[in-house]
Amino acid sequence: MRPAVDNSFDVKSEAKERQRELKSGVIAYKRATILKEASALFYERGYEGATLEALANRLSVTKPFLYTYFKNKGDILSAICELGVKESLAALGHIAQHEGNSLERLEASLREVARIIIEHHEYLVVYQREMMNLDRDDAQRILRLRHEFDLKIARLVAACEEDGYVTIENASAMSAWMAGLLTWITTCYRPGSSRSSEKVVDEVVTACLRLVGVG
């Protein structure tokens, strides 16, 4: 019944290819959905206080379902932590190629990271709190990402120094404290708090720049 032409195989394999893509997309979507709910749960109850059954209930699925998408509870945690740090890092990557002078790049970067931290603040709170519950390997991998983040901030500051926008002594040491201010956002800003997210972003950018004597 099927035409016995040469390209029949190609058509078939192409269809399979598309199907595979669809499937892997679905899997990624499911993983992301689980992670989003898990981060909300871990944020509320803490890692150990959150049971996988509770997570399954919130997703209207069952426990073994979770185990088909994640190796174990720790795997879920490490995925959350990694995502939080990776998003922050990605924000710095985008701005790096921006036009503008080094000071403008520093300010834009800080602003963007602050926004991302507010957006994903559950992920980052969980990371800060539950770091110690990570496997040694996961912890190290994520720590390397964090160091990469710190290094990028330090380089932005160094560029400002080289270009003469920042003349204060001790400026390079201050980049570590900028990370502290950015992290503090997760305490200052709570969804539904009195301070609007825009105001918090403005304040933290101002604060960071003042650390190196700008503004």
Next chain:
Amino acid sequence: MRPAVDNSFDVKSEAKERQRELKSGVIAYKRATILKEASALFYERGYEGATLEALANRLSVTKPFLYTYFKNKGDILSAICELGVKESLAALGHIAQHEGNSLERLEASLREVARIIIEHHEYLVVYQREMMNLDRDDAQRILRLRHEFDLKIARLVAACEEDGYVTIENASAMSAWMAGLLTWITTCYRPGSSRSSEKVVDEVVTACLRLVGVG
């Protein structure tokens, strides 16, 4: 055999009084010892990851011993958290009565608090991380202490503004970010890290003052 004089009762009751004091001192000492070891354990393993049996072993005692000095595991945690915040608060109290102008008082206060945070940094890390594991009542009581702390810092900054040492706009909003920098000490400074505690203290004080445009 005992002289039948009037003051026999007084002597006896005085002795008993002293004995009671001794005993309550011993109890306080034992509680403090438990808390010190518990904070070290919670710091290393996390609250849920730390078992009371492990704590008992580290103290070379047994589990029921702990229960004679604390109501339950949560009681130990809340005592640790309260201690950490109370010490920081006490540091601010000492300096408040210092001589010197308002700017000198602000700097001295920041320096003292920074020192205390380094000294008790295990207590404070545990507090930050495990806050959510506290009973609602304990959490609120300790949060009130925290707010008192924030308020005192804010007042020190306000005094500097009134006296004209700080003229930067937005200075009052910055006191909240000072708390962030002070908290970040617990991440920057780890015992046995490369940075000496004196250097960290100097840096954080400098950073805090720069937030309000001083230095």
Next chain:
DNA sequence: CCGCAAATATACTGTCTAGTATGTAAAAAT
């Protein structure tokens, strides 16, 4: 030296939860 009380230990229980072995229904392939 005796008896009582305070302090601490031994040994146990009940519960909770991460992880799994097995079952089932629907879709895909043949």
Next chain:
DNA sequence: ATTTTTACATACTAGACAGTATATTTGCGG
């Protein structure tokens, strides 16, 4: 239409740990 695979659920296990009931030691008053 039949088999195979995928995708999930049901139902269970094993172990850990907070908290406790009971036993034992120690020290002290008389």
